[in-house]
Amino acid sequence: MRSAAGKTLAIVWKDITSEMRTKEIATSLIAFALLVIVVVSFTLEPGENTSPIAAGILWVAFTFAGVLGLSRSFATEKDKGCLQGLMLCPVDRSILYLGKMLSIVVFMIVVEIIIIPIFIVLLDQSGFPPQLAVIALLATIGFAAVGTLFSAMAVNTRAREVMMPLLFLPVASPVIIAAIKSTALVLSGGSWGDIASWLGVMAAFDAIFLAVSPLVFEVVIEE
Amino acid sequence: MTTAQTDGYAIEAKRLIKRYGEHYALRGIDLSVKWGDFLAIFGPNGAGKTTLLKVLATIVKPSSGDASVAGFDLREDAVKVRQRIGVVSHQTLLYDDLSAYENLRFYGKMYEVPDLKDRINRLIAQVGLESRMHDPVRTFSRGMQQRLAIARALIHDPPILLLDEPGTGLDQHASAMLANIIISTLTGQRTIIMTTHSLEQGAALGNRIMIMANGKITYEESKQLDISSLREVYYQHTGVKN
Amino acid sequence: MQALKQNTRSVNGLLGLTFALMIAAQFLIFVYVPTERTMGVVQRIFYFHVPLAWNAFLAFAIVFVCSILYLRSRDMKWDRLARSSAEIGLLFTTLVLITGTIWDKPAWGVWWTWDPRLTATLILWFIYLAYLFVSAYATEESQGARYAAVIGIIGFLDVPIVALAIVLWQTQHPSPLIFEGGLTGSMLLTLMVSIVAFTLLYLSLLILRNSLRRDTDEIKKLKQYMDERN
Numbered sequence: 001m002r003s004a005a006g007k008t009l010a011i012v013w014k015d016i017t018s019e020m021r022t023k024e025i026a027t028s029l030i031a032f033a034l035l036v037i038v039v040v041s042f043t044l045e046p047g048e049n050t051s052p053i054a055a056g057i058l059w060v061a062f063t064f065a066g067v068l069g070l071s072r073s074f075a076t077e078k079d080k081g082c083l084q085g086l087m088l089c090p091v092d093r094s095i096l097y098l099g100k101m102l103s104i105v106v107f108m109i110v111v112e113i114i115i116i117p118i119f120i121v122l123l124d125q126s127g128f129p130p131q132l133a134v135i136a137l138l139a140t141i142g143f144a145a146v147g148t149l150f151s152a153m154a155v156n157t158r159a160r161e162v163m164m165p166l167l168f169l170p171v172a173s174p175v176i177i178a179a180i181k182s183t184a185l186v187l188s189g190g191s192w193g194d195i196a197s198w199l200g201v202m203a204a205f206d207a208i209f210l211a212v213s214p215l216v217f218e219v220v221i222e223e
Numbered sequence: 224m225t226t227a228q229t230d231g232y233a234i235e236a237k238r239l240i241k242r243y244g245e246h247y248a249l250r251g252i253d254l255s256v257k258w259g260d261f262l263a264i265f266g267p268n269g270a271g272k273t274t275l276l277k278v279l280a281t282i283v284k285p286s287s288g289d290a291s292v293a294g295f296d297l298r299e300d301a302v303k304v305r306q307r308i309g310v311v312s313h314q315t316l317l318y319d320d321l322s323a324y325e326n327l328r329f330y331g332k333m334y335e336v337p338d339l340k341d342r343i344n345r346l347i348a349q350v351g352l353e354s355r356m357h358d359p360v361r362t363f364s365r366g367m368q369q370r371l372a373i374a375r376a377l378i379h380d381p382p383i384l385l386l387d388e389p390g391t392g393l394d395q396h397a398s399a400m401l402a403n404i405i406i407s408t409l410t411g412q413r414t415i416i417m418t419t420h421s422l423e424q425g426a427a428l429g430n431r432i433m434i435m436a437n438g439k440i441t442y443e444e445s446k447q448l449d450i451s452s453l454r455e456v457y458y459q460h461t462g463v464k465n
Numbered sequence: 466m467q468a469l470k471q472n473t474r475s476v477n478g479l480l481g482l483t484f485a486l487m488i489a490a491q492f493l494i495f496v497y498v499p500t501e502r503t504m505g506v507v508q509r510i511f512y513f514h515v516p517l518a519w520n521a522f523l524a525f526a527i528v529f530v531c532s533i534l535y536l537r538s539r540d541m542k543w544d545r546l547a548r549s550s551a552e553i554g555l556l557f558t559t560l561v562l563i564t565g566t567i568w569d570k571p572a573w574g575v576w577w578t579w580d581p582r583l584t585a586t587l588i589l590w591f592i593y594l595a596y597l598f599v600s601a602y603a604t605e606e607s608q609g610a611r612y613a614a615v616i617g618i619i620g621f622l623d624v625p626i627v628a629l630a631i632v633l634w635q636t637q638h639p640s641p642l643i644f645e646g647g648l649t650g651s652m653l654l655t656l657m658v659s660i661v662a663f664t665l666l667y668l669s670l671l672i673l674r675n676s677l678r679r680d681t682d683e684i685k686k687l688k689q690y691m692d693e694r695n
Contacts, residue, residue: 003335006332007332007333010329010332010333011333013329014318014321014325014329017320017321017325018318018320018321021320021321021359022320080314080315080316080317080318080319081312081314081315081316082316082317082318084282084312084314084316085316085317085330085375086333087281087282088280088281088282088305088308088310088316089305089330089333089334090302090303090305090306090333090334090335091302091333092302146619149615149619153599153612153615156603156604156608156612157599157602157603157604157608157612158602158603158604159602163598163599163602166591166594166595166598167595167599167616169591170588170591170592170594170595170620170623171592171595171619171620171623173588173627173630174623174626174627174629174630177630177631177634178630178633181633181634197633198633201626201629201630201633204626204629205626208622208626209619209622212618212619212622213619216536216615216618216619219536219611219614219615220611220612220615222282222283222284222611223277223282223283223284223608242607243605243606243607244605244606244607245606245685245686245689
């Protein structure tokens with residue numbers, strides 16, 4: 001058991017170290033998320049930045065940035081044959097899944113920590129509701145749980161840029177809906193009780209797909 | 224792990240078949256490799272050499288047939304097989320943005336190598352990369368990357384090595400250096416299968432040779448051949464002058 | 466190698482039965498059952514919409530089961546059946562969306578509402594699309610089959626969660642379409658007959674599509690065999 005954890009962390013460490021050298025993924029995701037927020041805001045008239053609309057804009061930005069980040073996650077592995085290098089290691093395939101998934105979660109959380117305050121300022125929201133941290137965490141885990149699987153698939157098919165969002169968006173839609181609705185509620189002063197059922201939806205999603213994805217991951221990366 | 228076990232075969236394969244949809248990459252391969260053998264496999268592109276190595280390395284599942292590597296069945300004990308093999312392919316399998324040291328450290332962790340730091344230092348010295356140990360791999364030449372790839376394959380001291388056209392993309396000088404490293408660090412103690420386009424290298428290094436074409440083994444010889452006989456045999460079996 | 470077959474007697478029997486029941490259903494829907502009070506004539510679409518929705522779901526359940534069976538056995542016949550079911554499922558889901566829209570328009574005056582039910586159906590439509598795209602865009606057959614099977618499993622497990630999210634959304638925004646009172650006897654009969662008729666239609670289409678696919682694969686194999694001989 002301990003060695004499994006060690007190997008998972010080794011994968012996460014490798015991804016983070018690579019990323020810290022180039023800062024490619026983080027910077028492009030942050031820039032992209034900001035751009036989405038800015039461009040969509042063009043459609044707003046003054047006074048229209050209500051909580052529901054603002055929440056929608058935030059999660060549209062995170063969703064598209066997430067798709068981008070997830071695609072990159074396996075593209076880099078594929079290009080130098082590193083995925084084969086990982087497959088040669090004497091580890092259960094679910095460990096590979098877990099490692100990649102945790103790396104994505106870390107990247108996305110970093111992006112979210114930077115974007116959320118900027119978002120609050122740009123869209124003139126009243127403040128940072130602490131519940132937003134929990135919402136973001138649950139949603140990010142959900143994105144990563146299915147996204148890691150789909151990214152590994154998309155990278156092996158033709159039209160890989162299109163395949164990723166095509167697979168991801170419909171399947172992740174419950175998480176996106178739950179994230180938007182609960183964020184809207186807390187931005188306008190909602191309490192924990194108000195968002196409890198939405199958190200439940202995300203938790204259910206996370207639980208089911210964290211259980212199933214590692215099992216099918218092996219099928220996806222084998223030849 | 225390097226002491227050669229003398230009983231049983233290092234690698235045994237029976238009727239390995241690999242089908243991709245309607246295309247057959249391997250059409251029934253039978254293979255027996257004794258401990259300590261150095262088997263050189265030749266053949267034109269598309270003969271199935273790479274597929275065979277990938278199957279033996281457990282990264283490709285055969286459509287049918289059985290094989291055991293280091294005494295462990297490919298399907299049942301894949302993890303144990305992987306622990307005992309090292310692979311050098313024509314792709315480097317290295318992470319460009321990490322240093323040589325970090326690459327070896329990562330793989331070392333994945334293979335649960337004890338005394339990792341010492342082992343890394345020794346391996347890097349063996350392949351002649353001490354001066355560049357902490358530089359990112361993306362700054363290495365192709366030859367240096369292949370040398371590091373060999374170190375990576377050896378990190379866990381595997382008794383069996385699978386080399387898939389390791390000299391690809393290397394110039395004369397680098398290719399010769401690679402051959403030297405292979406000879407000095409690998410032979411005698413380890414069992415090796417190497418696929419290659421270079422008849423010279425294969426003839427010089429291997430004590431057994433095999434020619435593959437179209438997913439089948441068309442020629443086998445259990446003794447070392449001199450280069451001119453090898454050229455003739457190769458031409459006979461593949462119609463290609465090498 | 467299986468020889469190419471004509472439709473067997475049982476398949477013809479099924480087709481005949483489907484046809485007969487469809488005719489019966491049409492009669493019941495347009496002639497027999499009385500016009501509903503609140504929504505008027507357009508309400509008759511209900512007798513198409515519900516059976517289509519039920520079968521769209523059934524088709525996906527079949528995709529799910531076949532996907533699991535394929536991954537277990539790697540026998541292409543399960544992949545063929547799954548893909549055939551997915552194609553028909555996509556067709557039926559499209560019809561659910563169309564009938565749902567037609568049903569909404571007279572009531573609300575707009576072609577599309579982000580009605581939670583329709584939204585959930587739209588998401589299912591996209592999951593079907595993802596399934597078919599993945600098998601089309603894979604680099605080779607067995608990979609396409611594997612990937613499609615994974616989507617089949619993941620997509621099906623997703624459906625209840627999508628439903629949960631949509632229901633939650635709905636409790637905050639009640640659906641615009643509510644029946645007054647329950648279903649009368651004649652309405653129930655019509656609905657039941659229609660459901661059976663459409664289910665038989667789904668089965669017929671599934672069998673026909675699957676046979677076609679199997680025969681196509683057979684021909685490809687023969688061609689390959691002959692090419693290699695030469």
